[in-house]
Amino acid sequence: MSARKRRSSSKGFLAVIAIAAVLLVASLFLPEGPLSGPLGFGGSSDNTQPVVGLDEIPPYSGSPYVAINGNTPDFSEADLVSSSYESYAELDSLGRCGVCIASIGRDIMPTEDRGEIGSVKPTGWHTVKYDVVDGKYLYNRCHLIGFQLTGENANEENLITGTRYLNVQGMLPFENMVADYVKETGNHVLYRVTPIFVGKELVARGVQMEAYSVEDDGDGICFNVYCYNVQPGVDIDYATGESELAKGGVQTSATTDGGEILSYVLNTNTKKFHKPECSSVTDMNPANREDYSGTRQWLIDNGYVACGSCRP
Numbered sequence: 001m002s003a004r005k006r007r008s009s010s011k012g013f014l015a016v017i018a019i020a021a022v023l024l025v026a027s028l029f030l031p032e033g034p035l036s037g038p039l040g041f042g043g044s045s046d047n048t049q050p051v052v053g054l055d056e057i058p059p060y061s062g063s064p065y066v067a068i069n070g071n072t073p074d075f076s077e078a079d080l081v082s083s084s085y086e087s088y089a090e091l092d093s094l095g096r097c098g099v100c101i102a103s104i105g106r107d108i109m110p111t112e113d114r115g116e117i118g119s120v121k122p123t124g125w126h127t128v129k130y131d132v133v134d135g136k137y138l139y140n141r142c143h144l145i146g147f148q149l150t151g152e153n154a155n156e157e158n159l160i161t162g163t164r165y166l167n168v169q170g171m172l173p174f175e176n177m178v179a180d181y182v183k184e185t186g187n188h189v190l191y192r193v194t195p196i197f198v199g200k201e202l203v204a205r206g207v208q209m210e211a212y213s214v215e216d217d218g219d220g221i222c223f224n225v226y227c228y229n230v231q232p233g234v235d236i237d238y239a240t241g242e243s244e245l246a247k248g249g250v251q252t253s254a255t256t257d258g259g260e261i262l263s264y265v266l267n268t269n270t271k272k273f274h275k276p277e278c279s280s281v282t283d284m285n286p287a288n289r290e291d292y293s294g295t296r297q298w299l300i301d302n303g304y305v306a307c308g309s310c311r312p
Ligand SMILES: [Zn+2]
Pocket: 273, 274, 275, 278, 279, 280, 281, 307, 308, 309, 310, 311
């Protein structure tokens, strides 16, 4: 596994500077030149800098993610390679994760079941439970590049303290979309996940996820989203990771679709959703089960279909 792992090197950094300088000079002469295209060519390939500023992100208002930059990822053309690799930034001086980038291909997808990751304690980690959280635990060890994509398990450079809500409702639908696409086509998806920290805070405010399918020039996969590291009903101190029940309880979690927040059980394999008391729930393979609290409309918007027998 370590043989295929690349880390950013100073050599790579110099190359980035050189490319950036060339692009800058080129842009002076070629404002509509050959480098403009569907992507934000000339964008940052520097693995250490956040690619989006929080001032560009609207405050959380009930949706687990927002599209940014017109949903167009900010990759440079040089990043788009049709061979698989993965690269994780080294932890910073506070022990925090940085940018993770990979060209996802079938050959680096996991062939083994996911193992134990409880040994990793990401910055800001607390083991704390709330009744308003699905599965009770506020925080998950949240993979920046999902396990189903590169099979990275207990890699401390790929795990942050993320809310259940970030993990399941923010990131998972995008991770599954990319995994399904790569499995079906055998194509590659350039994929970058950037945790966004403010100052010296130990818990990320959110993560930026960018993806672009290489062989079909983004026809299959193309997105640039920001997922909020929030948990409806819980207030988080991002400096330390400490938390408390939100004043006013779960009602503070406004929903954009105006729907009622209810509990459902999702089958992530069949993409059906059930009432918790449905008989299918007891028969469900635990690996495919996700407990979800939220609106019915959100499920439908995200490709889930209501079970025909319990009619949730
Ligand atoms: Zn059902």
